Amino acid sequence: MIEPFTDVVPSFFGLLNQGPLTLTIFLHTIIILPMFWIYFSEKKKLNK
Amino acid sequence: MAEQPKSVWSSISFWRRSAAWVTGFAVVLLIWLTFDTIGQITMGTDADLQNGVTKRVPAPTVINYNIKYEMNEKRGHEAPVIGEKESFFGKEWSVDEAAALLHLGKLTSQAKNCMNCHTLLGNGAYYAPDLTKAWLDPAWNNDGPMMGMTGKSTREEAMAEFLMHPSKYPTHARMMPDLGITAEEAKGLVAFLKHMSSIDTNGFPRNFGKEQGGTYAK
Numbered sequence: 001m002i003e004p005f006t007d008v009v010p011s012f013f014g015l016l017n018q019g020p021l022t023l024t025i026f027l028h029t030i031i032i033l034p035m036f037w038i039y040f041s042e043k044k045k046l047n048k
Numbered sequence: 049m050a051e052q053p054k055s056v057w058s059s060i061s062f063w064r065r066s067a068a069w070v071t072g073f074a075v076v077l078l079i080w081l082t083f084d085t086i087g088q089i090t091m092g093t094d095a096d097l098q099n100g101v102t103k104r105v106p107a108p109t110v111i112n113y114n115i116k117y118e119m120n121e122k123r124g125h126e127a128p129v130i131g132e133k134e135s136f137f138g139k140e141w142s143v144d145e146a147a148a149l150l151h152l153g154k155l156t157s158q159a160k161n162c163m164n165c166h167t168l169l170g171n172g173a174y175y176a177p178d179l180t181k182a183w184l185d186p187a188w189n190n191d192g193p194m195m196g197m198t199g200k201s202t203r204e205e206a207m208a209e210f211l212m213h214p215s216k217y218p219t220h221a222r223m224m225p226d227l228g229i230t231a232e233e234a235k236g237l238v239a240f241l242k243h244m245s246s247i248d249t250n251g252f253p254r255n256f257g258k259e260q261g262g263t264y265a266k
Contacts (some may be wrong), residue, residue, distance in 0.1 A: 008248050009088050013081070021230045031073055035066055042062040046054040 094143050097130065104248045108146035111136045111239045115246050117184040117256070125251025128184070135241070137204055137235055146239070153240025156233040165224075169244065176222060181256045182238060183207075183238075183245035194219075208234035209243070 007014035016023045092103030097110060097202035112141050114131040133140070141149065157163075163172030166179045177185075187194045188203045197217050200206040210217055211234040229237065 008102055011084050011087065013084060027077075031070060038062065038065045038069065039056055042059055042065070042157055043056045045061075046056060046059060 064123075092152060092225065102130075102248075106130065106243070106246050107143070108150040108239075109141060109143055110246045111149070111242050112140050113246075115183065115242065117245075123251070125254070126256070127179075127248055127251070128246045130246060136239070141239075145206045149236050150243055151236075152233065153202055153236030153238070156229065156237050157240055160227045160229065165222075167253075169247070171251065175226065176220070178253045179241060179244070180249060180253055180258070181245045183242040184256070204235075204238045204242070207238045211237055 005015060006019075013023065016026050055070075088104055090103075091105045092101065092107045093114040094107045094109045096103050097107055097113065110130060112133055112135075114134045116129045116131055117126050118129045119125075120127045157168070162168065162179065165176035166172050167174055170178050183203070186192055189195070189208060194210060194217075195201075195203070195206050198206040200209055208231070210219075212231060213226065213231050215226045
């Protein structure tokens with residue numbers, strides 16, 4: 001799954017870009033996961 | 049009064065917080081990417097070339113080096129490889145001379161509106177051939193048709209001669225018009241094209257020099 005780094009100039013996003021899916025999965029993870037937290041915290045607030 | 053069912057989906061503050069999170073994250077990401085790109089596109093120095101440091105955009109003095117276009121198996125596409133030193137228009141260009149020549153070439157490419165027909169680094173038109181890797185075009189090889197047609201002995205002289213009198217040499221069905229390019233401007237343009245070919249464009253344009261038709265107006 002982890003392949004050797006191929007970009008000319010090293011960068012954080014180049015490191016993530018191992019294939020067509022890795023960057024997408026990473027970005028979705030850090031955008032979507034906090035939204036679950038927002039959802040449950042709002043639910044808790046409403047139930048109170 | 050009956051207890052109203054409470055749904056998060058109809059709560060305004062849930063949507064407000066979600067929108068704020070996505071927008072805020074996108075802003076931070078775009079600013080980060082902007083600065084991340086600066087490192088990728090910053091031009092290298094003459095010292096980088098001498099020490100064999102690979103830069104996406106090499107210094108103007110790259111015109112003093114032989115440039116090859118080789119398949120990189122790891123990356124899955126071709127990439128320019130800067131090789132040994134070679135003379136360019138019969139001399140080695142200093143840092144200042146090379147920068148001035150490249151500047152003249154860039155200004156000429158803008159003044160003569162090359163992009164009106166050609167594509168340079170993805171910008172321009174596809175009425176005429178893509179010039180991003182023009183320097184590496186096999187047609188300008190020693191055994192290529194352009195060298196014989198122009199009667200010159202080096203690639204740069206053949207290209208300069210063609211640029212000065214394009215309407216004299218039948219190349220494509222859509223022939224290039226005479227744009228009144230002077231000898232000095234032609235030299236600058238060839239330097240500009242050679243430098244452009246040395247830029248690592250992640251294999252753009254794909255299959256350069258192998259495909260006939262399409263961008264190679266036939």
